[in-house]
Amino acid sequence: MTSYIIKRVLASIAVIFIVSIFVFSIIHLLPGDPVVMALGLETPMEDIERVREEHHLNDPLPQQYITWIVEMFHGDFGDSLIEFRPVADIIKERLPRTLAIGIPAFVLGILLGLLIGIVSAVRRGKAIDQTLTFFTTLSIGTPQFWIGMLLLYLFSIKLHWFPMRNLVMPGESILGYLRSATLPIICSCLQMMGSISRQTRSNMLEVISQDYIRTARANGISEKTIVYKHALKNALIPVVTVIGMNLRNIIAGAVLIENIFSIPGIGVTMTNAINNRDYWVLQGCVLIVSFIAVFGNLVVDILYGYIDPRIREARG
């Protein structure tokens, strides 16, 4: 298992390296000179040159890349061209807000998804299965922004149960956090809950008809143990993939959620950076999202190995 983990970690580092090259290329691949685009066409040549120098844009590309990496290791992501302050500060300020919505939504999505999936599989064809299936299909099929607007309209505007904006961080007031974060968390977890529950249900049904489940029954193991131990561990293998793919949604999904619920987090920062051509901010944000995606895949791979000994053997 240890050698398996080491191999996975090394592979992830390789991926991060490749990802960093892509992120680095953003500035050079996008059309137009970033400095001209940022400062405007009427800016005097000297100013443009000065900014280019400041950002090492006149160095040879490999050197630029190395400078960029070294600076990043020192926590320096460059300065925002719009806000005139370090990108690291901006991220440090806004990431917690994104995580305050993303992580609870992620955890809630997994827990509810698993629960609904197991219940539907065990009660297959019964009224409860049909009801749950209806709602999970609905939650997958409905666009997130529309659900978000419906929630806002119903619970904020009509019923006044929750505020429309102004996310309060849990550090400031727990109650305030619960009130202001409930709607965005619900909105952001629904899609994931739906896909995990569908996946869990179909896997459970497939696993429950396997020969080894029949063996377990024939050996007098109780139905509860069979469902929650023997079947679930097998059924979880594909679910882990879905969970891993959703990990990056903690941040990537924030783009939509934060714009709907007016939360000044990474998602809003990223959209603004694109609109304002604030390259260094964009670069920093994309890098964070990529890291989380790679990290998510690493966690999934390790979980795979933990759950399925055959994978450990084959890839170890």
Place this chain on the structure above:
Amino acid sequence: MEDNRNILLEVKHLKTSFFTQAGEVKAVDDVSYYIKKGEIIAVVGESGCGKSVTQMSVMQLVQSPPGKIVGGEVIFEGQNLLEYDRNSPEMRAVRGAGIAMIFQEPMTSLNPVFKIGTQLSEVIMIHKKVDKKTAWEEGIKALEAVGIPDAKSRMENYPFQMSGGMRQRVLIAIAVACGSKLIIADEPTTALDVTTQAQVMELLQSLVKTYGTSILMVTHNLGLVTRYAERVYVMYAGKVIESGTTEDILMHPVHPYTKGLLNSVPKLDASDEERLVAIKGQPPRLSELPSYCAFYPRCPYACEECKQGYPILEEVGPNEHFCACWMKNKEVAHAE
């Protein structure tokens, strides 16, 4: 009749049906048999004749819905198992400990994500009410008892690290560890190669000698029957159509179906001109059974008399040789 004290399992008039959209399918229709302590018997028949469903019914493991046991009794050690609810603790106590079952597919019959030792000791813990450590120790002993070398390290293996024969031994080890009195082996060797088949069968036979275990083989391999079984039940379309000692069934079969089954087995001493005779036609669909003998459409001896209704099992010879055929007493019709 037999000495009752010696009878381990007696199935009486068992009926299992599947209720599908096409209507009731009688998979097991009025099947009766018994097995004595320390005896090996065989249930023989084509695919889909209800031989496996009969055994699943005994264990109350038929998928429900659509399956349902609609009648009969399953008396194991004097207790009618059908009085227990299928999910009751009493029924679970019988499964694995009283009656163990070994299936056709050793490759898929063990859970791929748990160690052999975990799967083995889990069942031991349930039935023997011992702690984890003791169960693990007993698991090692059981693996040794079924002839698995290096049992201690094998406990740490996962099923995918073992061969088919090894896995079948592990399944037998579970039965041994829990002191099962009856092992129902549903085509235990079909998926194994010939040498492994023999080893597994020898192992099962040795359990009879060592522990006095009874073994019920469900098979279509008449070679296994000849070699190991003392008595045979031949099933066709959900019914027992002939039963008797292995010798009687193989040497003096009465039912045309049994004869057909025997003729379709290759013989070493057959002359070149002699060809294998297949039973013509297909096994009937259980949802479309006639109101008379189900073998009628395929029977070479069929005649109008056969259409008078279901033939019942009647004694046709000494040593409890029974046969369900309208023509059984017409020696002429059965002349070879």
